[in-house]
Amino acid sequence: MKKTSLNDIAKHLGVSKTLVSFVLNGKAKEFRISEDICTKVLEVAKELNYQPNRIAQGLRTGKTNTIGLIIADIANPFFGILGREIEQEAAKHGYRVIFCSSDENPDKSRAQIAMMQQTLVDGYIISPPKNSEDQILALSKGNVPFVLIDRYFPEIECNQIMVDNFDAAYKATNHLLKLGRRRIANVTINLDLINMIDRTEGYKQALRDANIPVEESLIKILPFSHDNKLVARAIKDLVNKSSPHKADAILFSTSKLGINGIESISALGLKIPDDIAIVSFDNPDAYKICVSPVTVVNQPLKEIGKTAVQILLSDIKRSDGPGKIQKIILKTDLIIRKSCGS
């Protein structure tokens, strides 16, 4: 009934547990254990269904083969897909994943990092919320490796896998411009995070390069919240015919905003793309079967997840001090559907 330990195997054969440990860890040759005993140990281990106690191993070696994933919300498909990739790549290397949803709340992420730090994880993959600079800075001074994804803090030197948000927004806005839209709005979120800021900057630059003045009234920065009334109000303001800042296109900086926005637009009886064109970041299923399928900035989630794990593991496995810091910037691609007309 009780789980078998190294000691059980040792007693069973009348040998030391040291020997058993050597054999089971493939160090038989290194420590010159005889072939004979070797096979016996392996037999008995199988017979007693020996499973190493990872906790005991962890205590002794200081490694748990677990990585901690801190993201905004695992229920958000963007992070769900990322989580899936991370899990898969980690499993490939024998690592497990513990996840926490920080809800864009620095207090939560602080608690979560602290919790994981209690010698439970060998490294982190983090999508840090705003105001968590101190936490990341503290981590970077410690000796547990980590990789940031989706967002970073320019003033902190650390591993990071990002996407070229400026370029992505620039291209998306340009797409709208090429299709003749002139009053392009940007609906974004006040996370005060560099990725969101970059998106808006890319949007602005595209307008400037097309000699179209940036109108601050066309930029709607909404608070992060699960309440979609705020989006509805912003949309109403943007599409109102009599409004001084009537828009003919909207670039949504996140899909959550976009989905809510489209809901609002439909509720107002407006047609996409005739009344208003839409481009959005991220590529959820919703956009594929939408009233008018949405043109999107597609992020290479697979690559982000995979690369993050690879960099993290290479850092975890290196014994000779911290490795070289890696900052990787991936390109996005624009998937053109019907929401911008043609």
Add this chain to the structure above:
Amino acid sequence: MKKTSLNDIAKHLGVSKTLVSFVLNGKAKEFRISEDICTKVLEVAKELNYQPNRIAQGLRTGKTNTIGLIIADIANPFFGILGREIEQEAAKHGYRVIFCSSDENPDKSRAQIAMMQQTLVDGYIISPPKNSEDQILALSKGNVPFVLIDRYFPEIECNQIMVDNFDAAYKATNHLLKLGRRRIANVTINLDLINMIDRTEGYKQALRDANIPVEESLIKILPFSHDNKLVARAIKDLVNKSSPHKADAILFSTSKLGINGIESISALGLKIPDDIAIVSFDNPDAYKICVSPVTVVNQPLKEIGKTAVQILLSDIKRSDGPGKIQKIILKTDLIIRKSCGS
């Protein structure tokens, strides 16, 4: 630089680590530690930023305060939302969550359970794939508590939180019948899992109760796959005007099927609900902003997740042998949108 241990605090004060452990575990009164020393210990612990080593605790106590979550795919919003709820409820009680996506593959889930069993988790929440009866049976004979969600095996007695799938499908089909649909199809997936079977049975019963013969050709059982061509073909067959089994409505048993199905329907230039009415299980965002927002069978995901954790933790915490097995069946609700006409 190195983390502080109990011993560090003990040495710092010239007391035993036993004492420090007592104080930090709130057993000071029980073991009559003087107020004086008590406060000193707490001071030093804070000063040295003591964080207990959970691995060491785990080794000694046999508890890791971690629960293992095995689901089909964390990237699927259905499981993502479930995961989020589970994480949240677990955190409320000081527990962490390790997750694994089994991809409906029993070999994967077997490996994942084995991995977690290596004394890493105190209990499991599992959504078992088909052909994993043996794994669940083995678990039920062991002494690590677990709870099944979403699916179960009728022949295995164990904790489970389910939804009344028969009733849900019955109500959904009935809804279509009341709106005058007579040739109702069911598109489902061959998971050979009781939840899917129940859905189709509920669908059939609703037809029978309305004196409509069940036509097997209207029931499309697709293999589980990430390839959506199969769905496209099934849809084509169902909506083809000249087809002998032309349908005027479809009940999708999962949202993945539904989303792909709607994509196919749109591609064929058909209108929902005029050409064909739609009801689907699950309630993803996609259905809210769809061409014609979809009427859905909404599952109480929050309640499922929360209850699963609560039952699991009560089992984990009980010391007096296994608790009473709990089988909970929750009701779904039909959210009526526009995809069935009116």
Add this chain to the structure above:
DNA sequence: TTGAATTACTAAATCGTTTTAGCAAAAATA
């Protein structure tokens, strides 16, 4: 003034590994 009870603490075992240091016997070399 002695014995019992209480107070305030500690030593040491334990959980299941890994790993260093070392030992005895056999084989090889001088």
Add this chain to the structure above:
DNA sequence: TATTTTTGCTAAAACGATTTAGTAATTCAA
């Protein structure tokens, strides 16, 4: 034959907590 080397193994410490079984000093009761 004596010394060194190799072979095949083991003892014991260590990781950092928890917990049982104590002990010495003080207080109390008789």
